[in-house]
Amino acid sequence: MFSNLPTEIIIKVLDYLSPKDQIQLAQVNQHLQDAFVYRSERDFKQLIGFSYEEEILSGFLPLCGYIVVDLNLYIESNLILKKVEKYCTNLEKVKFWILKVTCVTVLKSILSKESLRTIALHNMTGGGLDNMLTYINKDCKVLSLEDVSNDDMQHLPQLIGLEELEVLFRNDMVDLFKICFSYKKLRVLKICLCRMLTGGPDFVFPELEELELKHSNLYNGLPTCVKLKSLNLCCNLYNDKMNIVNIIAQCAPNLERLAFTSRKEPQFTAHHLIELLRKCRTIEFIYLSADIIRNVLLRNESSFVDVLKENGFNAERRLVIGVRDLSDKQDVENQVPNSEAWNFIKCMV
Structure with missing residues (x-):
């Protein structure tokens, strides 16, 4: 009834x-x-697989797998993977946590699906991924790889349409700038724990708009990125002979946003800040330690105010300075409350 x-x-x-x-x-x-x-x-256009028991997924996928376009899944067995391979025919975006090496073979078939445009892989096996990356759909636009090795990256295919790439290494000696140099459509590049980035201005990324380097070793400077708008340099090691301001200015002449965090002091100082603002006159936002902001206001106020005026900042259009937390913001504002620079800047968390 x-x-x-x-x-x-x-x-x-x-x-x-x-x-x-x-x-x-x-x-x-x-x-x-x-x-x-x-x-x-x-x-269920987006399916968060780890929210459901395997029994439920096993029953759902044959009925509705074709509906799913965005799939997040912890991979522990081939049972569910085989059903994803068979029934999820319209996948556009996947995020897989790979828990067992035995699942790699079935994954190869899924990653090669022509409909896939966004792929995120988190390797939790403790080992390599065999040659799995070779099978990534050549039309992939967005790729995120976590806990991958040098050997894994050697299998990365020529993804000529790739626009966004994020890689978190196992602290390996792979030079990612060389690997992705041929990705001429790349707009976003994020790298973490890469022990060897040779870089240098001879490497040209014509479309890159956002570059993030974290906990990596930079030997020869940054690549040339004429369209770069956002640069995040966090806790990296740099060649002692490199001038950090010249590197940034040469890399990104039209930079609008910069975040710089040091492993050790003084990699970036108040003098560096003033010099950078003179060379990169398009900067609108900068994230630095509270110590640098205090120093520039206490000891270099006149030069700082001059360059702010030269760059067109005023009461209506202020340089935005980001700090770590509310405590840092209050410390800076309270220690230098009457600085003329406050007419040209605003501090934000």
Whole structure:
């Protein structure tokens, strides 16, 4: 009798049932399955796999796998992966936490799906990924890789359409600038724990707009990025012979946002800040330690105010300075409350 009810009534009933009961009901006949699928189209274009037991996913994917375009999944067995491979025919975005090496073979087939444009892989196996990266869809636009090794990266294919790349290494000696030098459409590049970045101005990334380097070793400076708007340098090691201001200015003549955090002092000082503002006149936001801000206000106020005026800052258009937390903000404002520079800057957390 329940099966004869209108679809809209069945959908309302499904709202009160657990996912397991919904799937069991959908397997009774075609009418109930159609109602379940119709309802699922509303809620499951994005599927957070680790929110459901394997039994539920195993029943859901044959019924509604084609609905899913965005899938997040902890991968512990091939059972669910094989159903993803078979039934999720319209995947555009995946985020996989890979827990076992035995799952790599099935993953290769999934990663090669032509519909995939965004891929995030977190390697939690403690080992390598075999040659899995070779199978990534060549039309991938956004790629994020975590806990990958030098050997893994050697299998990265020529992704000529890649626009965003984020890589967190195992602190390996791989030179990512060389690997992704051919990705001419790259707009966003984020690198963490890379022990060897040779870089230098001879490496040109014509479309890069955002560059982030964290806990990495930089030997020859930064690549040339004429369109770069945002640069984040966090706790890196630099060649002692490098002038950090010249490196930044040469890399990004049109830079608008800079965040600089040091492993050790003084990699960036109040004098560096003033010099940088003279060479990069398009900067609108800068994140630095509170110590640098205090020093420039206490000891270099006149030069700082002059360069702020030269760059067109005033009471209406202020340079935004970011600090770590509210405590740092209050310390800076309280220690130098009457500085003329406050007419040209504002401090934000």
